[in-house]
Amino acid sequence: MSHVYSFGRKEYFNPLNGGFVKENFYHSWFLQSNCKIYKFDISENQKHHIERILENFEKNKYLYRYNFFGLISIPFNKNWGRENTFFCSQFIAYLLEKVGVTLIEKPNYLITPADLVLFLKPQLIYSGKVSDYLNKTTSIVG
Numbered sequence: 001m002s003h004v005y006s007f008g009r010k011e012y013f014n015p016l017n018g019g020f021v022k023e024n025f026y027h028s029w030f031l032q033s034n035c036k037i038y039k040f041d042i043s044e045n046q047k048h049h050i051e052r053i054l055e056n057f058e059k060n061k062y063l064y065r066y067n068f069f070g071l072i073s074i075p076f077n078k079n080w081g082r083e084n085t086f087f088c089s090q091f092i093a094y095l096l097e098k099v100g101v102t103l104i105e106k107p108n109y110l111i112t113p114a115d116l117v118l119f120l121k122p123q124l125i126y127s128g129k130v131s132d133y134l135n136k137t138t139s140i141v142g
């Protein structure tokens with residue numbers, strides 16, 4: 001994994017300041033965290049389109065915020081989010097929608113991680129501690 005993006009904390013110890021973040025998994029905050037890494041197939045064209053979208057998000061990251069209200073509104077089947085706000089699974093659904101991958105007849109503001117797994121049928125390639133994954137991939141590459 002060369003780049004990992006999320007909608008999460010901009011500051012490690014302030015959960016209320018969230019937005020578009022390029023993550024650093026070597027930070028002590030992540031090393032003992034558990035994670036799952038999935039992969040699924042998309043075309044080269046879709047991959048390049050996603051890369052362009054991510055570049056645009058990175059250039060304009062100050063515009064984007066974490067969608068706290070949207071996350072809370074999922075059980076109520078409502079959209080309480082604002083413009084330029086996302087939570088992680090909503091952002092993945094947004095990216096996939098932009099490149100023509102249809103998940104389900106459900107708006108992206110209601111998509112959960114379980115929905116992504118259910119409808120994309122991705123291959124689980126790793127489950128465990130971030131530090132163990134980084135050690136494993138470093139020893140393979142190095």
